[in-house]
Amino acid sequence: MKRFLCCLLALLPLATLAGELRGVRYAPIAGGTRVTLELSAPTAGKVFSLPAPDRLVIDLPTTTARGALAAPAGGVLRGVRSGPQAGGALRVVFDLAGPAKWRQTRLPAGGGQGPRLQIDVLGAAPAVASKAARPAPAPAARQPATVAKAAPISRPQAADNAPAPVLRTQSARAVTVVIDAGHGGHDVGAVGPGRLYEKTVTLALARELAAQINAQRGMRAVLTRADDRFLELRDRTAVAHRHKADLFVSIHADAVAGGGARGSSVYALSEHGASSEAARLLAARENAAGMPAGLAAAGQDRMLRSVLLDLSQNATIEGSLRLGERLLDRIADVNKLHRSDVQQAGFMVLKSPQVPSVLVETAFISDPAEARKLADAGFRRRFAAALVAGIRDYLQTEPRLRQALAEAQTGRTPALRAADDGG
Structure with missing residues (x-):
């Protein structure tokens, strides 16, 4: 019977085993902000950044969002939005005040809390355009702020022969x-x-x-x-x-x-x-x-x-x-x-x-x-x-x-x- 149940679980669609992003918490740390994503199940989050405008992106496999995420209070982080991706992933996007570094830590369940993904976002000083700057992907159009059941947020594609980055102090605000x-x-x-x-x-x-x-x-x-x-x-x-x-x-x-x-x-x-x-x-x-x-x-x-x-x-x-x-x-x-x-x-x-x-x-x-x-x-x-x-x-x-x-x-x-x- 146990072997039968194990086989049955192995055949279940991955979506049925999806976890849930239950919320996000923020805490100030030296030089930046600590972001804690509260999850219902462990997941290997992929973290990367995107320029022009500066964003920090977290892709969570087989994860859904419980609802709207709490907005950051300011500082390094300027805003947050999320949306479903193909294959059952959830993308969480943080708008940044400028370029930033980060470090991530996966925390197991314990102490009355579920598993968490902890990300320390550091720096975010405003970018300064330089004539010596190397060519970079062309600025993508602002991505739509989305949530579960809304249109997916697609990954911006790099343009061929993209121009050097420009300091855009007047970028449009939602x-x-x-x-x-x-x-x-x-x-x-x-x-x-x-x-x-x-x-x-x-x-x-x-x-x-x-x-x-x-x-x-x-x-x-x-x-x-x-x-x-x-x-x-x-x-x-x-x-x-x-x-x-x-x-x-x-x-x-x-x-x-x-x-x-x-x-x-x-x-x-x-x-x-x-x-x-x-x-x-x-x-x-x-x-x-x-x-x-x-x-x-x-x-x-x-x-x-x-x-x-x-x-x-x-x-x-x-x-x-x-x-x-x-x-x-x-x-x-x-x-x-x-x-x-x-x-x-x-x-x-x-x-x-x-x-x-x-x-x-x-x-x-x-x-x-x-x-x-x-x-x-x-x-x-x-x-x-x-x-x-x-x-x-x-x-x-x-x-x-x-x-x-x-x-x-x-x-x-x-x-x-x-x-x-x-x-």
Whole structure:
């Protein structure tokens, strides 16, 4: 019998024995960052780098991703994305601040942890173009940020007679959407039937939304939290500022006492909320995080700073309202709307003077029928797809963001196109 079972296991397709990338952790070390990939099964990861732009690539054989990976906090690493490869492999790509060295270590399971692949990424000083530089492969177009079930990330091919590398300080940046999963940690949020916690469903939906955004060429998602942890409200908006977000979407699930209410809603910041935040920022003696660019140049002229801040916040609120309208148009295809127009309130997480921000009440967790929807992965997938469609609709109506998306999709800014064309 044992011999029969061994033979049977040997005949199973390799995909059925695939491992899973459960998450990624980051820790600062001298001269760089330690990256730890948490796996469900041992695997021999292949690590290599790619230039222009600088990336560190890890190929994991017979591995799938559990969901969107936590974004790095900065420093050596600028971003992360993943996608399936032919043959069942998973490719994980880290965007780097510049050329870097690395060393890898495979750690066996133990101490309550599964097997891990540990990579120390060192250096990443900005590259300097040199006339004596040897010819290198031509810069590849920016690869699409992908996740499991999305189009595979292909390995860039070297071009014949490739030119010498050029210092490209203006390379196109992906349109960045920061996704905030409401509540977390000891703050469970609203509680639905069967003790379904708001913090749980918001995190599940945020991960799904991040995965779908990362599957869009020219876009990337950053999660304010990728696990069950508590974050102060201002820490959530700080993530948007740190990653230079183009949009901020906070995910929640509504509740009312006694039930009966159903449907989805979208909120933008109210004028009162904006004015209270303006007062807080202007009261600060220093240009704190979150102060729009340009206010520092206003120096100590309080009146000028106040006018600039008002203009910035008014433009941001208008953008938030337009984003909310696009989202509602798409959400209506997958769920009943509780309010058909964008609501406004003084939510703290919407108080960024620079970033169009909305808060999405996905459904009423207090209603048994809607709680079942929130607990259903299929509904969350459809809801996330509606949000992605609404975001894309919005980007196409905003000239600056439409251009940024187009440049990120090609990996070339107008200045770079002119340089490449000899202009």
